[in-house]
Amino acid sequence: MLLLDQGLPRSAVAHLRTIGIDAVHASEIGLSTADDATILEYALGQGLVVVTLDADFQTRLALANATKPSVIRIRIEGLRGAELARLLEKVLNNCSEDLAQGAFVSVSESGIRIRRLPVLG
Numbered sequence: 711m712l713l714l715d716q717g718l719p720r721s722a723v724a725h726l727r728t729i730g731i732d733a734v735h736a737s738e739i740g741l742s743t744a745d746d747a748t749i750l751e752y753a754l755g756q757g758l759v760v761v762t763l764d765a766d767f768q769t770r771l772a773l774a775n776a777t778k779p780s781v782i783r784i785r786i787e788g789l790r791g792a793e794l795a796r797l798l799e800k801v802l803n804n805c806s807e808d809l810a811q812g813a814f815v816s817v818s819e820s821g822i823r824i825r826r827l828p829v830l831g
Contacts, residue, residue, distance in 0.1 A: 712798065713753050715762035716742055718784070721791030722798070729799055734758075746770055753779040759809050761798065763787070768814050772829040780809040780827070785818040 711732035714722060718735070726733040736742055741749055746766050753760045759780045760767060767781045782801055789797065797817065805815050805824055812827035 713758040717763045719791040722794040725795030775828045777812040782815045
């Protein structure tokens with residue numbers, strides 16, 4: 711299941727659910743103003759993969775030497791809900807095993823980069 715961070719369109723959740731991907735937006739669960747640490751803690755406790763625009767999540771995971779939760783960082787600005795849902799479907803199709811094991815996935819217009827957790831060095 712995916713947890714979409716505050717900066718991502720809420721409408722993406724409905725699109726994701728339509729294509730059979732469980733997802734929740736931070737605003738739906740009272741995390742609309744939560745800091746990154748709180749979002750990571752919640753995701754870890756619930757077994758969720760965080761989806762964010764925020765680069766700070768990778769730093770937090772690295773500093774904590776964490777193996778979970780997995781994080782997908784979207785490095786493409788201005789995606790609408792349906793576009794984001796299609797992009798995440800592609801990411802999940804290509805990276806589900808890595809995400810299940812614990813990974814940081816960075817998605818840009820040029821492609822998908824996967825780093826297994828813990829992120830060392």
